[in-house]
Amino acid sequence: MRAVERHPxxxxxxxxxCRGLPVTHTPVWLMRQAGRYMSEYREMRARVSFLELxxxxxxxxxxxxxxxxxxxxDAAIVFSDLLLVLEAMGLDLxxxxxxxxLSPPVRSASDVDQLEEVQARERLAYVYxxxxxxxxxxxxxxxxxxxxxxPFTLAAYACEGGPSRSFVHTKSLMYRDPxxxxxxxxxxxxxxxxxxxxxxxxxxxxxxxxxxxxGAVGPEDYRDFVAPHSTALINGVKAVHPDVxxxxxxxxxxxxxxxxxxxxxxxxxxDYQTSFxxxxxxxxxxxxxQGNLEPLVLYSSPEYVCERAQRVIDANAGRTGHIFNLGxxxxxxxxxxxxxxxxDYVHExxxxxxx
Amino acid sequence: MRAVERHPxxxxxxxxxCRGLPVTHTPVWLMRQAGRYMSEYREMRARVSFLELxxxxxxxxxxxxxxxxxxxxDAAIVFSDLLLVLEAMGLDLxxxxxxxxLSPPVRSASDVDQLEEVQARERLAYVYxxxxxxxxxxxxxxxxxxxxxxPFTLAAYACEGGPSRSFVHTKSLMYRDPxxxxxxxxxxxxxxxxxxxxxxxxxxxxxxxxxxxxGAVGPEDYRDFVAPHSTALINGVKAVHPDVxxxxxxxxxxxxxxxxxxxxxxxxxxDYQTSFxxxxxxxxxxxxxQGNLEPLVLYSSPEYVCERAQRVIDANAGRTGHIFNLGxxxxxxxxxxxxxxxxDYVHExxxxxxx
Numbered sequence: 001m002r003a004v005e006r007h008p009x010x011x012x013x014x015x016x017x018c019r020g021l022p023v024t025h026t027p028v029w030l031m032r033q034a035g036r037y038m039s040e041y042r043e044m045r046a047r048v049s050f051l052e053l054x055x056x057x058x059x060x061x062x063x064x065x066x067x068x069x070x071x072x073x074d075a076a077i078v079f080s081d082l083l084l085v086l087e088a089m090g091l092d093l094x095x096x097x098x099x100x101x102l103s104p105p106v107r108s109a110s111d112v113d114q115l116e117e118v119q120a121r122e123r124l125a126y127v128y129x130x131x132x133x134x135x136x137x138x139x140x141x142x143x144x145x146x147x148x149x150x151p152f153t154l155a156a157y158a159c160e161g162g163p164s165r166s167f168v169h170t171k172s173l174m175y176r177d178p179x180x181x182x183x184x185x186x187x188x189x190x191x192x193x194x195x196x197x198x199x200x201x202x203x204x205x206x207x208x209x210x211x212x213x214x215g216a217v218g219p220e221d222y223r224d225f226v227a228p229h230s231t232a233l234i235n236g237v238k239a240v241h242p243d244v245x246x247x248x249x250x251x252x253x254x255x256x257x258x259x260x261x262x263x264x265x266x267x268x269x270x271d272y273q274t275s276f277x278x279x280x281x282x283x284x285x286x287x288x289x290q291g292n293l294e295p296l297v298l299y300s301s302p303e304y305v306c307e308r309a310q311r312v313i314d315a316n317a318g319r320t321g322h323i324f325n326l327g328x329x330x331x332x333x334x335x336x337x338x339x340x341x342x343x344d345y346v347h348e349x350x351x352x353x354x355x
Numbered sequence: 356m357r358a359v360e361r362h363p364x365x366x367x368x369x370x371x372x373c374r375g376l377p378v379t380h381t382p383v384w385l386m387r388q389a390g391r392y393m394s395e396y397r398e399m400r401a402r403v404s405f406l407e408l409x410x411x412x413x414x415x416x417x418x419x420x421x422x423x424x425x426x427x428x429d430a431a432i433v434f435s436d437l438l439l440v441l442e443a444m445g446l447d448l449x450x451x452x453x454x455x456x457l458s459p460p461v462r463s464a465s466d467v468d469q470l471e472e473v474q475a476r477e478r479l480a481y482v483y484x485x486x487x488x489x490x491x492x493x494x495x496x497x498x499x500x501x502x503x504x505x506p507f508t509l510a511a512y513a514c515e516g517g518p519s520r521s522f523v524h525t526k527s528l529m530y531r532d533p534x535x536x537x538x539x540x541x542x543x544x545x546x547x548x549x550x551x552x553x554x555x556x557x558x559x560x561x562x563x564x565x566x567x568x569x570g571a572v573g574p575e576d577y578r579d580f581v582a583p584h585s586t587a588l589i590n591g592v593k594a595v596h597p598d599v600x601x602x603x604x605x606x607x608x609x610x611x612x613x614x615x616x617x618x619x620x621x622x623x624x625x626d627y628q629t630s631f632x633x634x635x636x637x638x639x640x641x642x643x644x645q646g647n648l649e650p651l652v653l654y655s656s657p658e659y660v661c662e663r664a665q666r667v668i669d670a671n672a673g674r675t676g677h678i679f680n681l682g683x684x685x686x687x688x689x690x691x692x693x694x695x696x697x698x699d700y701v702h703e704x705x706x707x708x709x710x
Contacts, residue, residue, distance in 0.1 A: 166686055171651035219630045255609035255629050274610050275574045294573055296526035331521055
C-alpha cells in the first residue's frame with residue numbers, strides 16, 4: 001500500500017457518494033463530458049490531432065477543466081483514451097474515419113507473445129503529467145477521475161484491430177486457444193494495474209474501468225474468460241490504493257450485472273438499457289451505483305430531459321450512493337444547453353433541506 | 356380468420372415444439388442457415404445479386420431447400436430479407452459494402468407521411484411466389500418458416516438509413532415527435548400484418564418476427580415506444596391465422612425478455628448474451644423458447660461445439676418447448692462441417708428412447 005496524500009476533494013459529494021455516504025445533493029458527471037459536443041473542444045481539435053491532445057499535459061488540463069466548469073459537473077475526468085495502453089504495447093494506433101485502428105491485430109498465441117509489456121510507468125508518463133497539470137488547474141474541491149479500459153475491452157480492440165459487431169477474432173482466440181487468451185488478458189492486467197496506480201499517484205481521486213464491449217459475451221463466457229481478469233485488475237489496484245474508489249462500468253451488461261459486481265469495484269456503472277430501479281434492487285441497497293440516463297434524451301427538449309432525469313432519480317428511491325450519469329458516453333451532437341439544464345436539474349431536484 | 360390447409364408438416368417435431376408438445380428429439384434450425392458460410396450459396400451469389408436472388412422464386416426455393424437438406428435442419432426458413440418491406444414503402448434499397456442503405460432516410464413527420472403504405476399483397480408478391488416454390492420443393496414433413504422484421508427494427512433502419520451504433524435518428528424522432536413515431540410504427544404494422552398473413556397463405560407453417568435492433572432501447576422505451584406496436588402486429592396476424600405459431604426474437608433483449616413475452620408470440624427467441632437457464636425460469640416452464648448457442652462457438656473445434664451445445668441442452672433441463680438455435684444469425688466464415696456436427700449432436704443428445 002502506497003501513501004497518497006489525502007486530497008481535499010476526498011470529502012466532495014462525488015467521493016462521498018462513491019462510498020455510499022449521505023450527501024447534500026446527488027453528484028453528476030457525464031461520460032465523455034469533454035468532447036465533440038462542445039464548440040470549444042471542436043476548435044481545439046481543429047488545431048491539434050486527437051493523439052497530440054492526449055499527449056499534451058497542458059491541453060489535457062485545459063480540456064478537462066473547461067468541460068467540468070462549463071457544465072458544472074461534480075467531478076472531472078481526465079481527457080485521455082482507452083487505446084493508449086495498446087499503443088504502449090507496441091501496436092500502431094490511428095484514428096481514421098470509421099473508428100480507431102490498431103495494427104497488427106493480435107490473433108494467435110505468437111501474436112500475444114510478441115505484444116510488449118505495457119511498461120505503464122515509463123511509456124504512459126505523459127498521461128500522469130496530464131493528470132498532474134489537470135489537478136493543479138482544477139478547483140481544489142473537485143475530484144479528478146482517472147480511467148482505463150477493462151482487460152476484455154482492450155483485448156477485443158487488439159484482436160479485432162478496431163471496432164467490431166461480431167467480435168469474430170476475439171472469440172475465436174478465446175474459444176480456440178484459451179491459453180493464449182489468458183496470456184493476453186494477464187499481460188493487459190499487469191500493465192493496467194501499474195497504469196491505474198500511477199494515475200492515482202499523479203493525483204486522480206477516483207478510477208473508472210470501462211468495459212465498453214463486454215456486452216458482446218454471454219454470462220458463461222463472462223464468468224470463464226473475463227471476470228477473473230477484471231477481478232485481478234481491481235484487486236491489484238486496491239492492494240496499492242485501497243482509499244481510491246473504483247467505478248466498474250460496462251455497456252450491454254443487464255444480464256451480467258451481479259457478475260460485474262462480484263468481479264469488484266466500489267461503484268457499479270449501469271448502462272441505459274438496464275432498468276435503474278431493477279439494477280438497484282438486484283445489486284442491493286448498499287451498493288453505490290452510477291447511471292443511467294439514455295444519452296439520446298439529451299437531443300430532445302429541456303422539459304423532456306428533466307422528465308427523464310426525474311425518472312432516474314425516482315428509480316433510485318432516495319438510496320444513498322447514487323452518482324448520476326448517462327448510461328453511455330455523451331454523443332457528438334448533444335446540445336450543451338441541455339447538458340447544463342440536466343446537471344442543474346439533478347442538483348435542484350435532489351438537494352436536501354440542509355444544503 | 357382465413358382458412359389455410361393444414362399442411363402435413365404441422366405435425367413435425369418443430370411445430371410440436373413451438374406448441375410446447377412432447378417431441379422425440381429437440382428440433383434445430385439456425386438463423387441465416389442459407390447463407391454465405393456455404394460454398395454453394397457463394398457460387399449462386401457470384402451469378403446473381405442479393406436482391407435478384409430474393410426476387411427469383413426458383414432461386415429462393417433452391418437456396419432454401421438446399422441449406423435445410425445440407426445441414427439436416429428440422430425446419431427451413433424462406434430465403435429473403437427484412438428490408439424488402441421498406442423498399443415496398445418507396446425507399447431505395449441497396450447493399451453497398453458496409454451494410455444496407457435505405458434512402459431517403461425517414462427523419463420527420465412529413466417523411467413519415469410521404470412513406471407509402473406497404474401494399475404487401477401486391478408489392479411483395481414475389482416473396483409469396485418464393486414461398487410457394489419452396490413449399491413445393493421441400494420435403495412434405497419439413498415445416499417452412501416465413502418471417503418479417505419487427506416494426507421497431509424496420510423503423511430504425513428507415514430512420515438511420517442503414518446500420519447504426521447509436522440510433523441517433525431513430526431515438527430523436529421517438530423523443531422529439533412521439534406522434535410521428537407512432538404514425539411510422541402503425542404504418543409498418545399495417546403492412547407487416549398483411550405481409551405475414553400472405554406468407555402463411557402462400558405456405559409458411561410458422562412465422563418469425565425479428566426485432567434485431569431492439570436491444571438499443573431500454574425497458575421504459577420498449578414499454579412506451581415499441582411493445583404496443585409489436586403486440587398489434589402479433590395480434591393482427593393471430594386474428595387471421597391463429598394456428599400458425601409465431602416466434603418473437605430480438606437481440607440484446609436480456610433486460611426486456613418478460614416484456615417481449617408479454618408483447619406476444621408462441622415462442623420467445625433468446626439471444627446468446629442471455630443465460631438460457633435463467634431465461635427459461637424467467638419466462639416460465641410452459642413458455643416455448645428458441646435458442647441460444649453463441650454463434651462464434653461454431654468457429655472452434657467440433658468437440659467444443661458439442662460441449663457448448665450440451666450446456667444449452669442442460670440449461671433447458673428437459674422442459675418441453677425447446678427449439679435449438681443459435682442466439683444470433685450464423686456468421687459468414689462458419690465451417691459447414693461444424694454446423695452439421697452441431698445438428699447431429701443435438702439430435703443424438705436429445706433423442707428419447709421411443710424415437
